[in-house]
Every structure is written in C-alpha cells, then in structure tokens.
Amino acid sequence: MHTPRIALWLFGAYLLVYVGFMALAAFAPGVMAATPLAGLPVSILYGLLLIGLAFVLAALYVRVAR
Amino acid sequence: MVYVTSPLAVGVFVAFVLGVLLLSWWLGRGAQSASGYYAAHGQIHWFVNGIAFAGDYLSAASFLGICGMIAFYGYDGFLYSIGYLAGWIVALFVVAEPLKRMGKFTFADALDARFHSRGIKLAAALSTLVVSLFYLIPQMVGAGVLIKPLLGFSHAAGVLIVGVVVTIIVVTAGMVSTTWVQFIKGGLLVAFCLLLTGLILRRGFEVPPHLPVTPLATDVIERQGRVVVDPDWPSDAWLQVQLPSGVIHSYRRLPGGLARLTQVVTTGRGPVLVDGLPQGTGANAHDLTPVGAVAALPGGARATGSLGPIAFLRTFNASTIETWTSERRVLKDGAVATVHTPRTQTGADLLQPGASPTFKGVRSSALFDKLDFLSLMLALFAGTASLPHILIRYYTVRDVMAVRKSTVTGIGAIGLFYVLTLYLGLGAMTSGALDVTNTNMAAPLLARSFSEPLFAVISAIAFTTVLGTVSGLILAASGAVVHDLLTNVWRMDLTDDAKVRAGKWVAVAVGIVAMLLGIAFENLNVSFLVGWAFNVAASANLPSLVMLLFWKRTTKQGIVAAIIVGMVSSLAWILSSAQAFKDVYGWAPETAPVPFSQPGIVTIPLGFLVLIVVSLLTPKPVDRSA
Numbered sequence: 001m002h003t004p005r006i007a008l009w010l011f012g013a014y015l016l017v018y019v020g021f022m023a024l025a026a027f028a029p030g031v032m033a034a035t036p037l038a039g040l041p042v043s044i045l046y047g048l049l050l051i052g053l054a055f056v057l058a059a060l061y062v063r064v065a066r
Numbered sequence: 067m068v069y070v071t072s073p074l075a076v077g078v079f080v081a082f083v084l085g086v087l088l089l090s091w092w093l094g095r096g097a098q099s100a101s102g103y104y105a106a107h108g109q110i111h112w113f114v115n116g117i118a119f120a121g122d123y124l125s126a127a128s129f130l131g132i133c134g135m136i137a138f139y140g141y142d143g144f145l146y147s148i149g150y151l152a153g154w155i156v157a158l159f160v161v162a163e164p165l166k167r168m169g170k171f172t173f174a175d176a177l178d179a180r181f182h183s184r185g186i187k188l189a190a191a192l193s194t195l196v197v198s199l200f201y202l203i204p205q206m207v208g209a210g211v212l213i214k215p216l217l218g219f220s221h222a223a224g225v226l227i228v229g230v231v232v233t234i235i236v237v238t239a240g241m242v243s244t245t246w247v248q249f250i251k252g253g254l255l256v257a258f259c260l261l262l263t264g265l266i267l268r269r270g271f272e273v274p275p276h277l278p279v280t281p282l283a284t285d286v287i288e289r290q291g292r293v294v295v296d297p298d299w300p301s302d303a304w305l306q307v308q309l310p311s312g313v314i315h316s317y318r319r320l321p322g323g324l325a326r327l328t329q330v331v332t333t334g335r336g337p338v339l340v341d342g343l344p345q346g347t348g349a350n351a352h353d354l355t356p357v358g359a360v361a362a363l364p365g366g367a368r369a370t371g372s373l374g375p376i377a378f379l380r381t382f383n384a385s386t387i388e389t390w391t392s393e394r395r396v397l398k399d400g401a402v403a404t405v406h407t408p409r410t411q412t413g414a415d416l417l418q419p420g421a422s423p424t425f426k427g428v429r430s431s432a433l434f435d436k437l438d439f440l441s442l443m444l445a446l447f448a449g450t451a452s453l454p455h456i457l458i459r460y461y462t463v464r465d466v467m468a469v470r471k472s473t474v475t476g477i478g479a480i481g482l483f484y485v486l487t488l489y490l491g492l493g494a495m496t497s498g499a500l501d502v503t504n505t506n507m508a509a510p511l512l513a514r515s516f517s518e519p520l521f522a523v524i525s526a527i528a529f530t531t532v533l534g535t536v537s538g539l540i541l542a543a544s545g546a547v548v549h550d551l552l553t554n555v556w557r558m559d560l561t562d563d564a565k566v567r568a569g570k571w572v573a574v575a576v577g578i579v580a581m582l583l584g585i586a587f588e589n590l591n592v593s594f595l596v597g598w599a600f601n602v603a604a605s606a607n608l609p610s611l612v613m614l615l616f617w618k619r620t621t622k623q624g625i626v627a628a629i630i631v632g633m634v635s636s637l638a639w640i641l642s643s644a645q646a647f648k649d650v651y652g653w654a655p656e657t658a659p660v661p662f663s664q665p666g667i668v669t670i671p672l673g674f675l676v677l678i679v680v681s682l683l684t685p686k687p688v689d690r691s692a
Contacts, residue, residue, distance in 0.1 A: 004163075007158075007160070008160075011160055014155045021148070022439075022440055025443075026428055026436045035383070039383065041383055047141075051147075051151050054151055054152060054477055055481050058154075058155070058473060058477045061158070
C-alpha cells in the first residue's frame, strides 16, 4: 500500500503553490491587484494557473508513474 | 421575480427526466449482486468513470451557487472554484491509490484493512452517514430552488419530486445506472457551459441607455407623478413618487439635489409587494426589474462587439459595473421592506477577493477575520478527498492505472467547467437578466437572455445535476449502513441477495430523511452549507486516512478517536457559529461562542493531534505484513 514517491513530490509542489495563493490573497492584496500580463490581474492569472497546474501535474503523473 | 412557466421549458424538462430514468433502468438491468450494486463490478471504463466524477462532483451548489456568487460578488465565487478543484490533487496524489488497494466497497473497508476492528468500522460508517446527510441538505434545497421558478411548484413539491425520482434510480439499479446518469449529466453540463460561454464572448459588453444607478435630479423625479408622504420613509433620506399605474418608486436622496432609484420588496402585509403593488404581472401588479449591467466601458465606448476569452476579462477589469446591495428596513406596522439599491463598482475591484459577505474578512486588518477565509480555503482543499460519495467511485474501475486515468479525466472536465464558471458568472453579472432577490437563478436567467429553449435545456441539466449528486450520496449512505454497520459491526450474516435488498430499503429511508431535511432547511444559503459539509468531511476523515497511510505507529484506538473528535468538534463548532445563530436559530449573531464560522483550520489539526496522542498512548499495532 505504498504510494509512488513521485506522487508525494507532485503533491508537495502543488501545496506550495496553493499556500502561496492563500498567503497573497490574505496578506498582499496589492500584489493580487497588479496587472503584469495581458492586462489581467494577478488574482485571475494565479487562479487560472492553479486550475491548469492541477491538470498538468495529474497528466504528468499518469505518464511517469508505473 | 415572477417566472412565467413556458410549455417548452416544462416539455424539455419532463423529456429529460423521463429519458434519464429510462436510460438508468436500461443500463442497470444487469446489476444483481452486491458488488454490482455498490461498485458496478469494478468494470466501468476509466473515461466514463472520469466524466462521472465530474457529474458526481459538480453539484447544484457548484453550478447554481458558484455562478450566482460570481454574478453578484465577482471573484469570491471563483475562490470556491479554485478550492474545489485543488482538492482533487489531494485525492489523486495522496489517498486514491492506497484506498483502491485496500478497500472493497466503502471507505470504512479501506480504513479498517489493517486492523479488522469493529470500532473503526462503526466510526467510519457514522462519519459517512453524517457527511452524506450534511451534503444532501444543500442538494435538496437546491432542487426546490430550481423547481419553483421553472415549473411553478412549491419548494416542498420540488424537493419531493427530486427525492422520489432519485430513490427510484438508486433502488432500480445501483451503481451502474448511477454512474451512467452522472456521466451523461457531467458531459452535458460541460458542453452546454461551453456553448453559453461562446455566446457570451460573441455578445461582448454593452452599456444600456438608461441605468438605475445613474442619479436623476429631484425636480425631474417629482414631475413623474404624485409625491408620497410616508413616515416610514423620512423625506430627508427618501423621495417616493407614485406613478399613474400605482407603482411607488422609492428614490434614495444623494447630495446635490440628486436621487437614485431603488427596488423595494415588502413582506408581512399579506401578499408580497413590489414597489407598493402585489408582485405579479398584468394590471394592478408589478414585478422586479431584471438587473446587471456595465455602467461604463474603457475609453467611453458604448459596446465592444465580440471579444476573445482574454480580451473579455481584460475589458471587464477596466470597466465599471452596476451591482446591487440589499438592506432590510423594519417598518412601523412590523412589515419588512427589503431595499435593493444599485451602486457602481470597478471591474478591478470585483476581480479581487473579499467583495462578498462570506469572504469580506480577507480585507479586514485583523488576523482573526482573515482566519475565516484561510480556514474555508483549507477545508475546500482537504475536503474533496474525504467525501464518501467521491471515494466510492474509486471502486468502480478495474485497477490502480484506471483510477489514475479516470482522475485525470475528471480533473480535466471539472477544471474546464470551473474556468467556464468565471465567464458564466461575469456574463450573468452584465446580462441585464438577473433577479436581484435570488442569486441561485443567475445561470438559468443568463441562458434565458439568449433564448428560451436554451433556458429550458440549462434548467433541465441543472435538475439532472441534482439527481446525479443526490443518487451518489444516497448510495454512499446505503453502503455505509448495510456493508459497514449491518454486516461488519453487528456481524449479521447476510446473503448477497439480502445485502442488495437491505441496501434498497436503506436507500428509501435515507431518501425520505433527505426530503424532510430539504423541506425543513428551505431558507439556508446553499453554497454556504456545502462549505460546511467540506469542513466536516475533512475534519472527520482526512487525519485518519493520511496518518494510516504514512505513519506506521497509528493504532486503531487512534483512528477511532480522531474520527469521532474531528466529526463532533467540527459539527459543534458549526452549530455554535455566528452564521448558525443568525440563519438557523434566528438568534443574535454576536452571542455566538466561536470566533469565526469555518472550523477547518482548528478541527483538522485537532484530528491529527488526537490521532497521534491516542496512538502513542495505546500499544503498538502488530505488523501483519511481516
């Protein structure tokens, strides 16, 4: 009943990105409101990143883990 | 708003429900054994199972609640989308595979695989029942909310229809047909949301000519009709004018001889009054005006024409939007007037967290207020992997590889849907079609702003959404009672046949309880309830799931204690929160004993702590694998 090690690494990576999001939202509203790319605010970019990243990591896992 | 029932909507709706029933009966006719009833023989194809994950997970609260929340408060609804999706990472990387390897039909099986303890089975079955019922309440309430405007039935009738149809689905066929219902509905939901998003992008934004938010000069207003003098509406703050039709327009006075039009709903004087006349259509009746508009576009443009997906968000961020706030005023005769007032908000502000009542603490400077936000985000992240009706879906496919592939398919479909909710919500916010009194109707009303048949189809899909989720939940609860409680805790010796029969009786009983709760909790906020269910699920189930997998010193006493403490503490916290005081009991929210309403940030670590302490105090488990 062991889980492949790579799964835990991927989980850890995603957790960091998610915690970063929570921290920005709670403690750095100025950063969230900045518009660094395509005129879109960080809040939207980061949210879309979290959704996209979940799919990318999951797909990567299926390719890599055996 | 009064919703006119269209024969087309009713026709499409009835065809949908009958079609789903027929299909579920036809597909499920082969399921006779217990493994067929609860786990579809483990033979569902991974792709079908993946889309069924989406169908299972995208509940009425996801579809109606999130779209509505974005349509009224912007980014805060999208926070739910992000948290709900992120939870799948925990499910895939941490709990899914060990669970698949250890279990048979239920989550309790898996937890207990190493210990064979009746205590664990009992605790796990109880938490499955509690979480399923907690999650069932918002689904049933959502069904009532949906039926009322669509078919013109009462809330109770809506709940009864859902309850009966779902119980029939579950009793006639079990997991095979439930899976197919969820597959169909998950696929349709994503497809039609894509279509709607395409229509929104093609329409772009447009500033309508006359907006209520635009202030008028008071002398212009006074010439529209007869000025009303009413001590309930002091004339230093209000200006009321009765038009020849009988409608009383209430204007809120602004500085500089200007005033702004509001919409007033009065209850407690017999029929519901809208701007002074009974709510309805035709002569001597009046209804709320649909709302939701762009007040100004960047560069002073009047309309944008069609936009790409990025340009849509960029334009929104640079626009000014008319949004509405509500305020309750108790009048002298005890009647209650709800005043809906327009205001302008910048798009940039609406695309930041903290604009809604649920998340407003994030903008406060006090750390305690921020904890509520952090706690909910934590519960959403940890809750998905602890939901019993999601966990059972890991037993419907053949092997671990199929588990992975179906989860990836699920994440893809669900992630796409959640990105679309952003467009649907912002599209609804600027559609001019919103009902200012009902956030849950935003998505269906948005569809109606395009065409009536689309409205009918979207409503029917939303209703099958409720059916799919509710049938999954009832099945999970039935599995917990029959498989875990009857067979494993009370050691009843049931044949395979008897198990399936007992499961069906339990499904009927759970269905009846769910209907009663759905009727009793009519006035509770749907998406808020779902957040609570995630809190309870994560607090009760996650500590023991995770520790069992990653800490060899875990003992059975530790698991039992963690489940019970996590479940009881999170429930107790919720029931004594300010929100419960205000919305459930009708007491003063200031008297609530707990400091914020989302328990997860306290009770999830508490569950881990209890598990570790109790495990260390009890004898080491014997290693059976050695």
